Amino acid sequence: MSESKQGIFAVFKYLDHVCTAIEKVKDREDCEGHEIFSPTSYHEIEHAAGFKSSPVRFFTLAGGLTGVCSGFALALVLDYDYPLVVGGKSAGFASIPAYVILGFELTILFGALMTILGVLIMGRIPNPKIKILDKRLTDDHFGIFVPGAAIDGPQAKLLKECGALEVRSAQG
Numbered sequence: 673m674s675e676s677k678q679g680i681f682a683v684f685k686y687l688d689h690v691c692t693a694i695e696k697v698k699d700r701e702d703c704e705g706h707e708i709f710s711p712t713s714y715h716e717i718e719h720a721a722g723f724k725s726s727p728v729r730f731f732t733l734a735g736g737l738t739g740v741c742s743g744f745a746l747a748l749v750l751d752y753d754y755p756l757v758v759g760g761k762s763a764g765f766a767s768i769p770a771y772v773i774l775g776f777e778l779t780i781l782f783g784a785l786m787t788i789l790g791v792l793i794m795g796r797i798p799n800p801k802i803k804i805l806d807k808r809l810t811d812d813h814f815g816i817f818v819p820g821a822a823i824d825g826p827q828a829k830l831l832k833e834c835g836a837l838e839v840r841s842a843q844g
Contacts, residue, residue: 677705679819681805681842682831687716689835690814694720696830697816703827707844709805709815717814728790735786736779743775744768805842813837817844 684690690708697703698721710717751767761767791797809815816836821827823841831839 677819678841678843679817680821680823680825680828680831680839681844682816682818682828682836683806683808683838684814684816684835685812685837686835687714687814690816691716691720693816693831693834693836696834697818697827698722700827700830702821702825703818705819707817709809709817711810711812711814726794728787728794731786731790731793732783736783738786739778739780739782740775742782743778744771746778747771747774803844805844817842819844 682693684693690710694708694717697706708717708721747767748771755762804810805817806813806815816831818827818831823839828839
């Protein structure tokens with residue numbers, strides 16, 4: 673939330689209530705720019721909001737491919753620098769099955785590190801500018817902020833009908 677907007681904020685206790693509210697709010701023009709707050713990631717919320725697949729998977733793919741290439745390259749370079757001639761075999765591609773272990777390990781390592789980096793980048797974490805609108809959202813409640821809506825407007829009525837515990841005016 674880069675700029676401060678006046679609107680309404682609804683707090684929900686149950687996941688199915690907030691999913692129902694999201695499905696009703698997402699297509700309304702008078703609720704454009706709404707934001708959803710959750711204590712953690714839920715597939716139900718992603719499905720209700722109509723999110724596409726996450727771009728973090730491309731970070732993981734890039735890390736995995738970098739890892740496997742680095743693993744094989746490292747093994748090849750070390751094999752040429754410090755050859756261990758066994759049975760008359762020369763150094764190089766003749767020993768590729770032994771390189772698979774190092775390639776696999778670096779695939780897992782680089783893939784995991786790039787996944788963590790992707791989650792931080794795509795989730796804009798840490799974000800010191802964001803305000804916590806309700807402390808319950810960090811524990812076990814959900815929230816929806818609708819900018820430009822009034823506390824006595826149709827948006828507030830809709831959120832109450834969907835099972836909101838509390839609907840109040842807020843500046844997000």
